[in-house]
Each structure stands twice: as C-alpha cells, then as structure tokens.
Amino acid sequence: MTFRRRRTHDDFSDEIRAHLELEADRLAADGMSREAARDAARRAFGSVTRVRERFYETSRFVWLDQFAQDLRYAWRSMRRNPAFLVTTVLTLAVGIGVVAIAFTVFNAYVLRPFAVHDPRSLHQIGWRSRDAGGESFRWRDYEQLRRRGDLFTSVLAESTRFVSSNGRPLAAALVSGSYFTVLGPRMAAGRGLGAADDGVEVAVLSHQAWVRLFAGDPGILDRRLDVNGRPFAIVGVVGPDFTGLGDMPRDVWVPLTTYASMAQPDLVGRDQPRAVTIVTRLRDDVTAEQARSALGSFVAGAIEGEEDVRAFVRRQDSPNPLSLDLLAVLSPVFAAFVLVLVTACANVSNVMLARAVARGREIAVRLSLGASRSRLVRQLLTEGLLIAVVAGLLGLALTAVALRAGTVLVFRTLPPSVSAIFRTAPIPIDHRVFLFALVVAALTTLLFALVPALRASRLTLVNALRGHGGDAGRGSRLRAALVVAQVAVSLVLVIIALTLARNGAAVGAVDLGYDARGVLSINVREGQTRLVRGLAEAFEVEPGAGDVAVTGGNPLFIRSRPVAAAPAGAATAVATRFTFVSPEYFPLLRIPIVGGRGFQPDEARTGAAVAVVSEATARAFWPHEDAVGKTIRIERPEGRPVVDLPGYSEVRIVGVVKDVVSGFVMDGPDAGHVYLPISASSPHALALLVRPRPGGGLGPEVLQRLFVRAAPDPQIFEALPLDDMRALQVYPLLAASWVGSLLGAIALALSVSGLYGVLTYTLSQRRREIGIRMALGATAGAVVRLVMRQSARLAGAGAAIGLSIALAAMMALSSVVRLQRITIVDVPAFAAGVFVVLAATALAAYQPARRATRIEPSETLRDS
Structure with a gap:
C-alpha cells in the first residue's frame, strides 16, 4: 500500500x-x-x-481553524464589554450550578458504582411475599449459598450494627471472611479481613474513621479499637473512596463471627435471627433471571411465617441501583432544578437578543463584505459556547461550595440525638459530574444562543444603517415571550416552596394528643425482649428517672400491620392499630382517660384479655353506646394484611382514651386504636418510655451506665427523645421547603432581572416616542402608567400560565399523595405565590418607569 x-x-x-x-x-x-x-x-x-x-x-481541519478564529474573535468581543460577560456568565453559572448540585447527589447515591473490583457483577439476594419483603437471611442461609457453585463464583455476608467505642457510636459492618476477597477494595494501609480472621477480634477502619478517631495516625496498624468494651486489633484501613455496600457509610468492619463475644444476639449460634444480607457474583453463564428461578425453593424454605414467598436477584453495583421506579420518583425533583436553568437561559437569551440588535451595524457590514450567514451563526454560537463553558466551570465551583455548606447545614439542623449517628456518603465531583456539566453547557448554548444568532443573521445593511432590524416587531415579541416564560416558571417554583413550607408548619403544629416534652424513648434492637426487664429495673432505681413505662413500640413508631378487630356481634372485622402498653403508659404520656379506667398491674402481669380503646374506635364500633364493658373480637388474618395475636380472640374493654398520633405525624390521629396490657417481662415488650424527674435529667453518661448495666452491648439500645423523633418526621418537609424556597428565590430573581432588562431596552428604543408624548402634554404619571401597563401585561400572562401549570401539577400529585395533614392544592399558597411574583415584577418595573419620566423631549427630538 x-x-x-x-x-x-x-x-x-x-x-x-x-x-x-x-x-x-x-x-x-x-x-x-x-x-x-x-x-x-x-x-x-x-x-x-x-x-x-x-x-x-x-x-479536513478547516473547521478547527475557523473555530479557533471564532474563539479568538469572541473573546476579544466580550473583553470590550466586560459587564455583558460578567452578567451572562454569573447568570448561567447559577443555573448550571443548581442542576449540577442535583446531578452530583444523584451520581453519588445512584450512578457512582462501588469502589470495588467489577461492581457490575455484584447481585443482592432478597425475597418478597404477599405482604412483606426484604433482604435479610440467616447465617446458615449464607453458608448454604456458598456451596452453589452452579450459580455463583463468590458469596459474601454482611450485617450492619451500631456499636460503641469509648461511648461514641460507630456504624459497624459485621462481615464474613470472604467480604474483602470478593470485593477487593483499595486499601490505604494494611490488609482486609480474610477467612483466617473468623472468630478473631480484628478490625478494618474506614478512611473517614481513621482520620476522625485517630487523626490519620500512620502507625495505626496493630493499635487497638474499643468495640463494646472489647479491644480489637486494627489490621487495615480502606481507601477513602470505599465506604461499604450501602448508602450509609461504615466506620469499621469486623468479623461477623465475633459479634457474640461483644453483644447479642448470636448471629451464628443455634437460634440465628434473620439479620444477614447476602451479596454474590454471578457466574458468567448465569443471568439474574436464571438465578432467581433457581433460588425459588431455597428462599421458600429460608423465610418462615410468610405466604407466597418469591426470590429476587437484583444488581447491586451502587447504593441505589438505577431503575424506572426510582426515576419516576425523582423526576419531579429534577424538573424543579431544571426549571431554574431554563429561567437562567431565558434571561441570557434576552440579553443576547438585545446585544445582537446593538451589534446590528457590525453584523450587516460583515454580511455585505461576503461573510456567509452560516459562518456568522457559527461565530455567534461560539460566543455563546464560550460563555456557557466558563459558566459551567464556575457552576462546578459553586456546586462544590454549596454541597459542603449543605452538608454542614444538614448536621446543624437535624435533631441533636439524630445528628450524632447520622452518616452521609461522600459526594465527589468526579468525571461523570464534569462531563454532565459540559453537556449542560453545550445544551444551554443552543437554548440561549441559537435563536439570537439566527435572528442576527437576518439583518440587512439597509436596515442596520437605519438603526433597526428587519423584524424588530418579532424580536420584541420574542423577548416578551421569554419574560413571560420566566415569570411562569418562577411562579410555579414559588407556589411549590410556599406549599411545602405551609405543610411543614401544619405538620409541626399537629396536636399529638399526649405530652411528649422531655420523654425519652428507648428501643431494644434485634427484638431482645429479655433485656427490657433488666433495663426497666435499672431505671426504676435511678434517682434521675421519674416515670417509666413499657410498650411494644413508642408512639411515633410505625408498625407494619394492624389487627383485624370488630365488636363481638359484628359480622365484618376492620383493620385497627394496636399497641401493647404497661399501666404506667397513659399517666406518663398524660393521655386523658375519657371513660372507664386504665390497666391494673395484675392485668399487665398476667396478660389479661382486657383492652383500652381510643375514642375513634369507640365511636366506630358503638356510635351511640358506652364502649366500656363491651367485647371486641380479634380475628385470624386469613390472607388479609393484618397480624395474628394468639391468645387474644376476644378482649373486654375497660377504658376509653383520647385519640392520639401513632406513627407518622402527617397521618394525624389514629382512625382506631386498641391498647393491650403488658409488663416488662412480656415477650411483646420492645421499648421503654422514661420521663425524667424535674431537674434530675438523664445525660449521655447516665444512659450509658444504665445500658451497660442491662446488656453487654449498650448500642443494642436506641435512645431518642420523642421531641426529636417528631422533629425528624417533620424535617424532610422543612428541608424540602428550604430547597424549594431557594430555587423559587433564584428563579424569581432571574425573572425580575429579565423583566427589568426588557423594559430598560424597550424604553431605550422608544425614547423618541416617549419624548413626543411628553412634548404633546403627557404627564409623568401617564408615562409611568404606560410602562407599568406593559410590565403588567407580561407579568399577568406569565402568572396565568404559571398558575395553570402549578394547579395541574398539584392536582395530579394530589391524586397520588393522600395524607391527612398534607394539603397539596393549598389555596393560600397559590394566592401568596401570585402576590409575591406580581409584587416583585411591579417593583422591577417601577425604576425603568421613573427613569422614563426624566426624558427631555427637546433633547430626544434633537437627537433623532
């Protein structure tokens, strides 16, 4: 060749x-x-x-040479007008930065694969039944799957727990000996755990824990880490990019087989709980569907007590693998962020249109000298691309600052008891985020620069020399349409923000029906009911503890399924919430007894077939009768999504109490509730409620001492004030309202500045007309009204469109979200949003209107 x-x-x-x-x-x-x-x-x-x-x-390289020429020309052109450059870059940077923030979080929790060897081949084993589902198995199930070489090349097991290290909570991953061999994460120091470490008290630290607990000590290997009072030898530190398999970062990894030496339950003993998640690597010749089909009988035997159990095998290459369901949930959130970018593009496009008209003579001369219209469009698009790329880089810088500030803000605004154990995954700006920003910059170039470039290329020399474009009317209409779109978008976002804020305030003001102030809820993890009695006895003798009650779950805890209950003579039972409580429960929470009495100690001790019901239950079952003394029938599930209560086929009502909130605050008071008696030694006892004595207090040191007295693993107890639990339930609404308010404020600011710019430009083009009007006797008030009418038309059109879009979106959402205390179509929020937007646009128009009144007719006519 x-x-x-x-x-x-x-x-x-x-x-x-x-x-x-x-x-x-x-x-x-x-x-x-x-x-x-x-x-x-x-x-x-x-x-x-x-x-x-x-x-x-x-x-073949002419395009590159021309592009370089266009870049040089664009840079020289913008250097001559720094105000234009700064304004457009900052505006676009805000829009791109807002979208980049959303994508960076999405990337960290969904797209970014685990920093392990071949993450795409990782699959998690799980199960679904008619009424439930999960990913938890027993240790023996893991050992059985390890022998399935026909399906898997390797298998690992993990169980996540909170442990205590010198009084500090740590998120610990209890792992099988195959964990680090299967995953192969990069190690910053030392080694990972292996099969030889089973039963040995050794630990691997996360990079974050190494820095936080040991200040990044280079001599960390073979130092000791206190884990529930046991000294674990540190044998390695993982790299900073690996935080475990899940969206909650782990602090330490220890052999799962050592857990029995420091806490209960024994995960590998005879009575193994379902507390282990199993992750596998499939063989190359086995698909996920084939593995799911082959595991059907295994899962049916492993999960007892559930009907119609089926296996699932799901790829687990990231904390939240991408799926259509996930995209459906997140798409409204992304839409809100993208709307801010669209508003920014409309703002810059208006500025570019005005600049193109101002450069009309230059553009027309270039066309008359032989420049092709396509080359001119390319050159103007290059200017837009240069602005967008600079704005994209600045937007990434804003993203980094905003994410750091947002993380700090989250920890500072969370309830104190929650922020102590809250963990966030690293949110890096990696190559995916960088490429996303570049793609967004290219798309925004088309959004804000293409139309002005096409319109500028239509200029003729004759029109340019006369001082106007050949289609000035259409240009004005386009600029007005862009302002209308900005106003519409900003109104939608402001309405969303106000709706979230009002709902957050409404949920925060819900009357719980009891006094939660100062009450401490102590839950026992892993269903270790035998520890409740010892803990209750420890609190009873503690001087700082006042009232103590035992319950099957604190009042703000969601139970999975209710019980089927009905009056003794009724034919059909209905799903009714239930709770096991000790006699001290109602006095401690100060729940008023409106009829009958509470429980007696002997009823709690023997588990008598008596009950206290809520007013709503009494009204539903006996609307015109006294419920005290009546009998409730509790039916077996028989395929319904309710639980079975052996030994409680019929219960006699001894009292009626006020309706209260159980579960989510936003659900409001229960539609029905049945309370059953227990004592601290009951198998249904899962939590304590403690109201400290006035001035006594139960500080962290006192709680830790009491927990150690009751159990070898103090982290098996989870202590949270009811006030903090309530605040935590309201927090997502508040956080969403903060984000929505920020997006709405940015969009509104861009809309106001866009309207201000259009009015200012329009007035500059109409100076002669206004001068003639004033020369003919028009007053300053008439000129102000003229400008304000133009502003009102634009703002009114935008408000009408935005109101229609917001109403349609909220009505569609209200058909999906149905919660008692959540109002989706909130009329006051809509009205306030319209008022805020119209008031802001009126303020934006007032200054140009006042400036128009200072036009001197004689000077204007002489200049024209």
Whole structure:
C-alpha cells in the first residue's frame, strides 16, 4: 500500500505559481512580451485568492481553524464589554450550578458504582411475599449459598450494627471472611479481613474513621479499637473512596463471627435471627433471571411465617441501583432544578437578543463584505459556547461550595440525638459530574444562543444603517415571550416552596394528643425482649428517672400491620392499630382517660384479655353506646394484611382514651386504636418510655451506665427523645421547603432581572416616542402608567400560565399523595405565590418607569 502525503497550503501555492509560469512561457513562445504573457496567464487562471480559499475550505481541519478564529474573535468581543460577560456568565453559572448540585447527589447515591473490583457483577439476594419483603437471611442461609457453585463464583455476608467505642457510636459492618476477597477494595494501609480472621477480634477502619478517631495516625496498624468494651486489633484501613455496600457509610468492619463475644444476639449460634444480607457474583453463564428461578425453593424454605414467598436477584453495583421506579420518583425533583436553568437561559437569551440588535451595524457590514450567514451563526454560537463553558466551570465551583455548606447545614439542623449517628456518603465531583456539566453547557448554548444568532443573521445593511432590524416587531415579541416564560416558571417554583413550607408548619403544629416534652424513648434492637426487664429495673432505681413505662413500640413508631378487630356481634372485622402498653403508659404520656379506667398491674402481669380503646374506635364500633364493658373480637388474618395475636380472640374493654398520633405525624390521629396490657417481662415488650424527674435529667453518661448495666452491648439500645423523633418526621418537609424556597428565590430573581432588562431596552428604543408624548402634554404619571401597563401585561400572562401549570401539577400529585395533614392544592399558597411574583415584577418595573419620566423631549427630538 502506498501512502501519499497530503498537500499543504505551500504545496498548493507552488502548484499555482508553476501553472502560471508554464502558461506565461507558452504565451511568450507565441510572440507575446514577458510582462503581457504573465498578465494574460493570470487573467485566464482567474482569482488566485479565490482558488486558494476553495483549497483551504477543502481541508479536513478547516473547521478547527475557523473555530479557533471564532474563539479568538469572541473573546476579544466580550473583553470590550466586560459587564455583558460578567452578567451572562454569573447568570448561567447559577443555573448550571443548581442542576449540577442535583446531578452530583444523584451520581453519588445512584450512578457512582462501588469502589470495588467489577461492581457490575455484584447481585443482592432478597425475597418478597404477599405482604412483606426484604433482604435479610440467616447465617446458615449464607453458608448454604456458598456451596452453589452452579450459580455463583463468590458469596459474601454482611450485617450492619451500631456499636460503641469509648461511648461514641460507630456504624459497624459485621462481615464474613470472604467480604474483602470478593470485593477487593483499595486499601490505604494494611490488609482486609480474610477467612483466617473468623472468630478473631480484628478490625478494618474506614478512611473517614481513621482520620476522625485517630487523626490519620500512620502507625495505626496493630493499635487497638474499643468495640463494646472489647479491644480489637486494627489490621487495615480502606481507601477513602470505599465506604461499604450501602448508602450509609461504615466506620469499621469486623468479623461477623465475633459479634457474640461483644453483644447479642448470636448471629451464628443455634437460634440465628434473620439479620444477614447476602451479596454474590454471578457466574458468567448465569443471568439474574436464571438465578432467581433457581433460588425459588431455597428462599421458600429460608423465610418462615410468610405466604407466597418469591426470590429476587437484583444488581447491586451502587447504593441505589438505577431503575424506572426510582426515576419516576425523582423526576419531579429534577424538573424543579431544571426549571431554574431554563429561567437562567431565558434571561441570557434576552440579553443576547438585545446585544445582537446593538451589534446590528457590525453584523450587516460583515454580511455585505461576503461573510456567509452560516459562518456568522457559527461565530455567534461560539460566543455563546464560550460563555456557557466558563459558566459551567464556575457552576462546578459553586456546586462544590454549596454541597459542603449543605452538608454542614444538614448536621446543624437535624435533631441533636439524630445528628450524632447520622452518616452521609461522600459526594465527589468526579468525571461523570464534569462531563454532565459540559453537556449542560453545550445544551444551554443552543437554548440561549441559537435563536439570537439566527435572528442576527437576518439583518440587512439597509436596515442596520437605519438603526433597526428587519423584524424588530418579532424580536420584541420574542423577548416578551421569554419574560413571560420566566415569570411562569418562577411562579410555579414559588407556589411549590410556599406549599411545602405551609405543610411543614401544619405538620409541626399537629396536636399529638399526649405530652411528649422531655420523654425519652428507648428501643431494644434485634427484638431482645429479655433485656427490657433488666433495663426497666435499672431505671426504676435511678434517682434521675421519674416515670417509666413499657410498650411494644413508642408512639411515633410505625408498625407494619394492624389487627383485624370488630365488636363481638359484628359480622365484618376492620383493620385497627394496636399497641401493647404497661399501666404506667397513659399517666406518663398524660393521655386523658375519657371513660372507664386504665390497666391494673395484675392485668399487665398476667396478660389479661382486657383492652383500652381510643375514642375513634369507640365511636366506630358503638356510635351511640358506652364502649366500656363491651367485647371486641380479634380475628385470624386469613390472607388479609393484618397480624395474628394468639391468645387474644376476644378482649373486654375497660377504658376509653383520647385519640392520639401513632406513627407518622402527617397521618394525624389514629382512625382506631386498641391498647393491650403488658409488663416488662412480656415477650411483646420492645421499648421503654422514661420521663425524667424535674431537674434530675438523664445525660449521655447516665444512659450509658444504665445500658451497660442491662446488656453487654449498650448500642443494642436506641435512645431518642420523642421531641426529636417528631422533629425528624417533620424535617424532610422543612428541608424540602428550604430547597424549594431557594430555587423559587433564584428563579424569581432571574425573572425580575429579565423583566427589568426588557423594559430598560424597550424604553431605550422608544425614547423618541416617549419624548413626543411628553412634548404633546403627557404627564409623568401617564408615562409611568404606560410602562407599568406593559410590565403588567407580561407579568399577568406569565402568572396565568404559571398558575395553570402549578394547579395541574398539584392536582395530579394530589391524586397520588393522600395524607391527612398534607394539603397539596393549598389555596393560600397559590394566592401568596401570585402576590409575591406580581409584587416583585411591579417593583422591577417601577425604576425603568421613573427613569422614563426624566426624558427631555427637546433633547430626544434633537437627537433623532
């Protein structure tokens, strides 16, 4: 094969010169003078410059050369107008930064794969039944799956627990010996755990825990880490990019087989709880569907007490693997962030349109001198691309600052008891975020720069010299349409923010029906009911503890399924919430007893077939009778999504109490509730409620001492004030309202600035008209009304469109979200949103209107 060197511009010039000389020689040989022969050869050849341009345009790299020329020209042009450059870059940077923040969080929790070897091949084993589902299995199930070489190349097991290290809570991953071998994460120091470490008290630290607990000590290996009072030798530190398999970062990894030496339950003993998650790597010749089908019988045998149990095998390459369901949930959130970017693009597009008109003479002259319209459009798009790329880089910087500030804000605004154990995954700005920002910059270029570039290319020299474009009317209408769109978007976001804020305030003000102030809820993890009695006895003798009650779950805890209950003579039972409580429960929470009495100690001790019901239950079952003394029938589940209560087929009502909130605060008071008696030694006892004595207090040190007295693993107890639990339930609404308010404020600011710019530009174009009006007797008030009417038309049109969009979106959402205390279509929020937006646009229009009244008619007419 022969390779031929591509001709250069010098080669082509030499060929032209040789051709002209040969032709001149031929003509000279025919009798012409040398000078006349050269002139005749040039005339016959034509324009040398044009031929060279055609050769240049055939070059494969001509586009790159032209692009470089356009970039240089764009930079010189914008340097001459720094105010334009700063305004457009900052506006776009805010829009791109807002969208980049949303994508960066999405990337960290969904797209970014685990920092392990071949994360795409990781799959989690789980199960679903008719009424439940999960990913938890027993240790023996893990050992059984390890032998399924026909399906898996490797299998690991993990159980996440909170442990105590010198009084500090740590998120611990209890792992099988195969964990680090299967995953292969990068180690910052030392080694991972192996099969030889089973039963040995050794630990691997996360990079964050290494820095936080040991200040990044380079001599960390073989130092000791206190884990529930046991000294674990540190044998390794993982790299900063690996935080475990899940969205909650782990602080430490220890062998799962050592858990029995420091806490209960024994995960590998005879009575193994379902507390282990199993992750596998499938064989290359096995699909997830084939594995799911093959595991059907295994899962049916592993999960007792559930009906119609089925296996699932799900790829687990990131904390929250991407799915259509996840995208459906997150799409409204992304839409809100994208709307801010659209508003920013509309704002910049308006500025670009005005700038194109101001440069009309320059553009028309370039067209008249031979520049093609396509080349002119490319050059103007290049200016837009340069602005967008600079704005994208600045937007990434804003994203980094905002994420750091947002993380700090989250920890400072969470309830104190929650922030102590709250963990966030690292949210890095990696190559995916960078590429996303570049793509967004390219798309925004089309959004804000393409239309102004096309309109500018339609200018003619005659119109430019006259001082206006050939389609000035259409240009004005386009700028007005962009302002209308900005106002509409900002109104939608402001309404959403106000709706979230009002709902958050409404949920925060819900009357619980009891006094939660100062009450401490202490839950026992892992269903270790035998520890409740010892803990209750420890609190009873503690001087700082006042009232103590035992319950099957604190009042703000969601139970999975209710019980089927009905009056003794009724044919059909209904699902009714239930709670096991000790006699001290109602006095401790100060729940009023409106009829009958509470429980007696002997009823709690023996588990008597008596009950206290809520007013709602009494009204539903006996609307016109006294419920005290009546009997409630509790039916077996029989395929319904309710639980079974052995030994409670019928209960006699001894009292009626006020309706209270149980579960989510936003659900409001229970539609029905049945309370059953227990004592601290009952198998249904899962939590304590403690109201400290006035002035006594139960500080962290006192609680830790009491927990250690009751159990070897103090982290098996979870202590949270009821006030903090309530605040935690309201927190998502408040956080969403803060984010919504920020987005709405940004969009509104961009809309106001856009309206201000359009009015200012329009007035500059109408100076002569206004001067004539004032010369003919128009008053300053009339001029102000003229400008304000134009502003009102734009703002009113935008408000009408935004109101329609917001109403349609909220009505669609209200058909899906149905909670008692959540109002989706909130009329006051809609009204306040319209008022805020219209008031802001009126303020934006007032300054240009006042400036218009200062126009001097004589000067305007003389200048025109």
